[in-house]
Amino acid sequence: MTLIIIHSYTVLQLRLNRKFSRNLTASAISRYFSFSTLYIAQGIPEGITFFAIPAWLAMNNKTPLEIATFVGIIGIPWSFKIIVAPLMDRFTFLAMGRKRPWVIFGQLGLILSFLSIAFIADPLNNLTALATVGFLISFFGAFQDVATDGMAVDVIPPDEQARANGLMWGSKIIGTSLSLVIGTALINSIGFKSAIASLSIAVALIMIVPIYFTERPGEKTMPWSKGKANAKSKKTQLRSWSQILKSLYRVIRLKGSIIFGIASFVIGTMYGLMDTLFPIFSVQELGWTNTSFSQVFSIASIIGGVLGMFVGGYLVDYFGKIKMLMFYLTVIATIIAIFALTSNFWSNNIVIYMFIVGYYTLYTFLCIAVFASAMQLCWKTVAATQFTLYMALSNMGRASGSALLGVLKTYFTWDYVFLFVAILPLIMALLMKFVCFDKHRKKIDSFSILDKVLVTPQVIKD
Known part of the structure; x- marks a missing residue:
């Protein structure tokens, strides 16, 4: 340390x-x-x-x-x-x-x-x-x-x-x-x-x-x-819808893009489940008021945000994106599973506070690693569209997770719901084993080199 x-x-x-x-x-x-x-x-x-x-x-x-x-x-x-x-x-x-x-x-x-x-x-x-x-x-x-x-x-x-x-x-x-x-x-x-x-x-x-x-x-x-327009901006700017769609298709059909897209949906499902679960669980199971939950949520989020700003990014840089991503996924799955298996301690507010703060801190660190990984997979030519596609898949997962909670809670008790949630980060960790960032970047670089050879850039007015 x-x-x-x-x-x-x-x-x-x-x-x-x-x-x-x-x-x-x-x-x-x-x-x-x-x-x-x-x-x-x-x-x-x-x-x-x-x-x-x-x-x-x-x-x-x-x-x-x-x-x-x-x-x-x-x-x-x-x-x-x-x-x-x-x-x-x-x-x-x-x-x-x-x-x-x-x-x-x-x-x-x-x-x-x-x-x-x-x-x-x-x-x-x-x-x-x-x-x-x-x-x-x-x-x-x-x-x-x-x-x-x-x-x-x-x-x-x-x-x-x-x-x-x-x-x-x-x-x-x-x-x-x-x-x-x-x-x-x-x-x-x-x-x-x-x-x-x-x-x-x-x-x-x-x-x-x-x-x-x-x-x-x-x-x-x-x-x-x-x-005036910078020369580098002129080279990377696309001038037609067909170019955008073709370029986007070239990069999202790569193995790394497909797997990361699926992984984004999976982890988004976990986000949606936990975000929807916490207020219901704290009020209906623990007997908290909405005000109490809001205060704990704010404090936990600020702690996670501050640590994310000054520690989270540096950890990813020091140890590497994929290594820290796998670490965060494993730890977050572990603490959720442990919490699920220790329901006899749920009456202790200190345990609940520690769990919520721990989850939101790891959630922040995980988001940092996921976003950094997504950026590395992006081709600058269609960066906004490609990055947003990953985020859209994550948001779709969030919506699915929110809807899924109602179904899970209808048939299972809270401890089994938490255990189900704990499985999702492990699934993402397994998927990320099949993503090779170096090979993906080399493939994207080859796209750019090929485009320079085959395409004569159009003159773009300032």
Whole structure:
């Protein structure tokens, strides 16, 4: 452990000593700062819409059906990210970068839609309008997420992907948790509209980041600024739908892509089961209140997020993506199985707290390793679409896991449900044994070399 700490500190010092730059390809510290900040921007509205507002509605005696309908509507856009990603790969304003114009557009939409909640008249008795605005917030949140991920794959070098994902994912979790706690406190103290308006200021301030930083040297800061498209962006930008579909097919038909896609669905099923299981289990089995669960959830998420930011990425870099991925999968399966087999200790809150904190910490570390692995499997030519495809499969797994919980709980007791969940990370670990990242990267590199030989690049106007 001492060696890991020393290594992490040394690497961090080297990164911080690099020259700060306004273009992301030239500075590691600029990349870490920019993407972490953009992920905080995703976490703030998510904490409000998915957690704080439903709790506020419940506090004001809205029925479970009304609250569930609201949450269901705002969750829809996150299932359709795969539709948005090809648009970003196909169209852009190259003079401002391949994905940065889309990030700015998504962030602007996020600000406007988030701020508009505060202008809904009598939101408690106008749930249709509240759900409509919530849908728009989720749409632009998912939009910004796809654009940010695509830009990250484009500009973050392979040796930084794990650390960057640690900072990004940890930032989002912390943003979500803090916005839940702070948002709830503000709603109770200064009122719903004032609370939302106050938090929307933080989302607006983050807009400065994608405006200030460019992807590559020589690009325009804004459309009216001086600059032009970078030569590297021109080479990797696809100009037709047929190119996108053909390129996507070439990379997703590879063995590594297929297996990782299946594995993403499997682990997504575990996420969905656990996310749906925890609130029901804590209230119905343990006798907690919703407030108690929310507090424990926030604390556990923040602990996991902080550790993920400063430890999770470095562990993946130090030991390797696949080794840490297998380790996290094995440990998370083990602690869930142990918890299932020790039901006589469930009456002890300390045991429950340790389990929830342990799970969410490992969940954060696992997400970092999974995202870093997904980035390494991506071909930059169709990075946004390919990465989003993996995330869409994971989201489909989440939805399946949530639906599956009801079936499992109908026929089995909680201890057997937990044992079933423990099997899923082991299945993913088994699947990952058949993924060879080196062979996959060599195959992708051969695609790029072949394209340079066979295809004469079209001249793209700035």
